[in-house]
Amino acid sequence: xxxxxxxxxxxVTPIRExxxxxxxxxxxxxxxxxxxxxxxxxxxxxxxxxxxxxxxxRGGLGIDLTAVAxxxxxxxxxxxxxxxxxxxxxxxxxxIPDGSLVAFADPAVTLDWASSIGSVHMESxxxxxxIELVRFGAEADSLVLAVxxxxxxxxxxxxxxxxxxxxxxxTSSDPTSQYVRLEIASRTVTDAEILATGTEAATLxxxxxxxxxxxxxxxxxxxxxRMLEKTVEYVAQRQQFGKPVGSFQAxxxxxxxxxxxxxxxxxLCEATVSDxxxxxxxxxxxxxxxxxxxxxAGAGRQVVEDALQLHGGIGFTTEYDLHWYYRRVLALRTWxxxxxxxxxxxxxxxxxxxxxx
Amino acid sequence: MxxxxxxxxxxxxxxxxxxxxxxxxxxxxxxxEERFNVLRRWQRTxxxxxxxxxxxxxxxxxxxxxxxxxxxxxxxxxxxxxPAPIGLIGLDVVGPSIHRYGSPEQRTRxxxxxxxxxxxxxxxxxxxxxGSDLASLRTRALRDxxxxxxxGQKVWTSWGNQASWCALLxxxxxxxxxxxxxxxxxxxxxxxxxxxxxxLVQMTGDAEFCEVFFDNVExxxxxxxxxxxxxxxxxxxxxxQERGNYAMRRQVxxxxxxxxxxxxxxxxxxxxxxxxxxxxxxxxxxxALRVLDAQIRRxxxxxxxxxxxxxxxxxxxxxxxxxxxxxxxALADLLGPFRLDAESQPLGLNAAQLIHDHYxxxxxxxxxxxxxxxxxxxxxxxxxxxxx
Numbered sequence: 110x111x112x113x114x115x116x117x118x119x120x121v122t123p124i125r126e127x128x129x130x131x132x133x134x135x136x137x138x139x140x141x142x143x144x145x146x147x148x149x150x151x152x153x154x155x156x157x158x159x160x161x162x163x164x165x166x167r168g169g170l171g172i173d174l175t176a177v178a179x180x181x182x183x184x185x186x187x188x189x190x191x192x193x194x195x196x197x198x199x200x201x202x203x204x205i206p207d208g209s210l211v212a213f214a215d216p217a218v219t220l221d222w223a224s225s226i227g228s229v230h231m232e233s234x235x236x237x238x239x240i241e242l243v244r245f246g247a248e249a250d251s252l253v254l255a256v257x258x259x260x261x262x263x264x265x266x267x268x269x270x271x272x273x274x275x276x277x278x279x280t281s282s283d284p285t286s287q288y289v290r291l292e293i294a295s296r297t298v299t300d301a302e303i304l305a306t307g308t309e310a311a312t313l314x315x316x317x318x319x320x321x322x323x324x325x326x327x328x329x330x331x332x333x334x335r336m337l338e339k340t341v342e343y344v345a346q347r348q349q350f351g352k353p354v355g356s357f358q359a360x361x362x363x364x365x366x367x368x369x370x371x372x373x374x375x376x377l378c379e380a381t382v383s384d385x386x387x388x389x390x391x392x393x394x395x396x397x398x399x400x401x402x403x404x405x406a407g408a409g410r411q412v413v414e415d416a417l418q419l420h421g422g423i424g425f426t427t428e429y430d431l432h433w434y435y436r437r438v439l440a441l442r443t444w445x446x447x448x449x450x451x452x453x454x455x456x457x458x459x460x461x462x463x464x465x466x
Numbered sequence: 467m468x469x470x471x472x473x474x475x476x477x478x479x480x481x482x483x484x485x486x487x488x489x490x491x492x493x494x495x496x497x498x499e500e501r502f503n504v505l506r507r508w509q510r511t512x513x514x515x516x517x518x519x520x521x522x523x524x525x526x527x528x529x530x531x532x533x534x535x536x537x538x539x540x541x542x543x544x545x546x547x548x549p550a551p552i553g554l555i556g557l558d559v560v561g562p563s564i565h566r567y568g569s570p571e572q573r574t575r576x577x578x579x580x581x582x583x584x585x586x587x588x589x590x591x592x593x594x595x596x597g598s599d600l601a602s603l604r605t606r607a608l609r610d611x612x613x614x615x616x617x618g619q620k621v622w623t624s625w626g627n628q629a630s631w632c633a634l635l636x637x638x639x640x641x642x643x644x645x646x647x648x649x650x651x652x653x654x655x656x657x658x659x660x661x662x663x664x665x666l667v668q669m670t671g672d673a674e675f676c677e678v679f680f681d682n683v684e685x686x687x688x689x690x691x692x693x694x695x696x697x698x699x700x701x702x703x704x705x706x707q708e709r710g711n712y713a714m715r716r717q718v719x720x721x722x723x724x725x726x727x728x729x730x731x732x733x734x735x736x737x738x739x740x741x742x743x744x745x746x747x748x749x750x751x752x753x754a755l756r757v758l759d760a761q762i763r764r765x766x767x768x769x770x771x772x773x774x775x776x777x778x779x780x781x782x783x784x785x786x787x788x789x790x791x792x793x794x795x796a797l798a799d800l801l802g803p804f805r806l807d808a809e810s811q812p813l814g815l816n817a818a819q820l821i822h823d824h825y826x827x828x829x830x831x832x833x834x835x836x837x838x839x840x841x842x843x844x845x846x847x848x849x850x851x852x853x854x
Binding site: 356357368369378400454456 | 632639728731732738739740742743744746747748749750751752754756757759760761763764778781784785788838841842844846848849850851852853854
């Protein structure tokens with residue numbers, strides 16, 4: 110596992126124990142077949158999930174996001190459905206009412222498909238537009254919306270149930286999240302609904318997106334570790350030709366490559382978190398999180414594909430649970446950029462401004 | 467990491483930055499002899515300024531700090547686009563083993579000139595029939611009074627033609643079972659009578675890779691490292707060092723190549739930032755280097771904790787291999803058909819250097835135990851899968 114500091118262990122241990130107790134095998138299967146359970150999310154919140162990162166002056170515990178990365182590794186490892194990442198990142202940066210479930214309507218989840226995913230424009234206090242994919246858009250109590258305003262980006266906080274927001278559910282292939290298409294024909298925004306504008310909004314968006322990228326990489330890393338463990342267990346017991354398949358070199362080499370990918374991904378997530386929290390070096394957080402996500406997207410897919418291969422036929426069935434991990438990784442790798450999108454972005458930044466991390 | 471340690475490293479970093487800013491950074495020529503001379507002088511400059519062997523004891527010519535201090539300095543070298551010193555095999559592979567297992571006399575006699583770049587070392591491990599299957603090596607060393615008499619042949623002895631010393635694995639007990647129990651670790655003076663070095667030119671164009679023949683070569687018993695027939699344990703340590711320290715040094719060198727390429731593209735082809743093929747190759751290289759950096763940080767922690775050889779060393783070797791090969795291939799591919807003209811500089815790229823580095827990257831999955839051997843180690847010793 111990611112090497113955790115004492116503070117991380119204090120955070121992770123009770124949540125792990127909660128998952129051990131609460132997310133039994135049958136319940137987990139039911140969850141993953143049906144999406145997610147608001148009840149589970151509410152229980153997590155009672156344990157203080159969304160209070161962890163909310164600043165102390167807004168009634169939270171004010172724990173740094175770098176300290177909760179280990180929690181998201183655990184979420185990946187256990188494949189827990191729900192807006193868990195949202196509930197750690199958004200309250201940390203934005204003043205969101207206590208206890209409310211929040212979704213992030215952000216067209217920047219992709220650059221390569223930006224022209225298709227849509228956007229919302231704000232002019233003279235009116236917003237209109239479409240965003241094709243909003244995670245947990247229908248379930249959330251409130252929606253943080255990234256819009257293009259006359260003075261650059263702005264961040265709004267809107268009630269999820271607002272009738273001016275037309276939310277169309279999507280049948281998604283992601284077993285742990287639900288998505289909607291958001292369409293706003295026209296709506297007036299009040300001053301109270303504007304969280305930030307101009308450079309303040311731009312800075313917040315950069316930070317929030319960086320954290321979505323990094324925590325997504327951490328979640329993939331947790332899944333990769335779980336897939337490695339499951340696969341090693343399986344090939345050590347599954348017999349063919351009178352021997353465990355794990356004794357065949359062809360199988361061993363794939364398992365070793367999975368280990369390389371899972372371990373190096375974990376090391377990169379850990380180093381990125383440590384660089385962000387460390388006073389030792391100052392560096393470009395955005396660039397570092399592009400890098401972590403780019404690697405996790407590529408290596409994460411490799412690990413789940415290898416896991417499928419080594420499980421043979423059983424892994425391909427929906428009676429076995431590999432498909433859930435596989436589909437989750439395929440979903441996560443697209444969210445805020447896969448390796449193709451991010452390699453080009455990273456290279457382009459390196460070629461223009463000399464930042465070296 | 468405790469706060470005072472962070473401050474200590476931050477202080478070292480500041481000191482290194484200051485020194486590097488005031489020091490003339492050499493340009494590294496591609497031609498082997500010239501490259502060697504320039505880098506040897508550079509190593510001497512680093513040594514005189516106290517930057518060599520930060521993690522080695524003072525008796526060995528070092529500064530008595532830790533491997534992490536050495537890594538911080540390596541990071542600063544990379545940041546300053548400065549080359550790594552030349553004596554890789556000595557500094558990063560063999561030296562640390564002598565530092566750990568050698569006698570006090572061996573440490574004080576051999577290690578300071580190694581750090582200073584006066585003595586280049588080579589590693590007499592591989593043989594024509596014993597590459598990854600190192601334990602089946604056949605070079606014999608027969609004890610004769612106060613000396614060993616060595617006969618046999620080594621191959622892929624990097625820098626054998628430049629080296630003053632060779633860390634030599636020999637069979638001292640031909641009947642030992644298992645085979646690795648009859649191997650000793652000797653230090654041979656490369657100017658000894660009976661040693662013939664035949665450089666082999668590799669596809670990079672460098673004659674780095676040598677054959678070394680031993681014909682009744684006498685090695686004093688005082689040059690035995692550790693005990694007789696106990697060389698295997700030290701050899702494993704050496705190979706594990708290869709996966710840690712050496713990887714750190716290669717990180718600096720690969721990073722240096724990427725920086726030079728970016729400099730060239732920026733200076734000559736500012737439009738390259740918007741060319742997706744070019745930016746993708748640079749992005750891929752950047753990511754591969756960061757993955758290597760993250761992996762090495764964990765390795766350095768294991769070195770600081772003095773954990774000794776561990777199956778995770780094989781993961782390090784595989785990660786290094788990927789970084790070498792991803793970067794080598796991605797950058798050389800930017801040459802397109804211009805790779806056919808090694809003298810060309812398309813888009814500001816240095817064709818000769820990129821072709822050289824691409825070819826060299828192919829060695830990474832062969833030397834020090836092939837990737838296939840590393841995967842066997844990972845599968846059996848790290849993942850606990852049954853033996854074939």
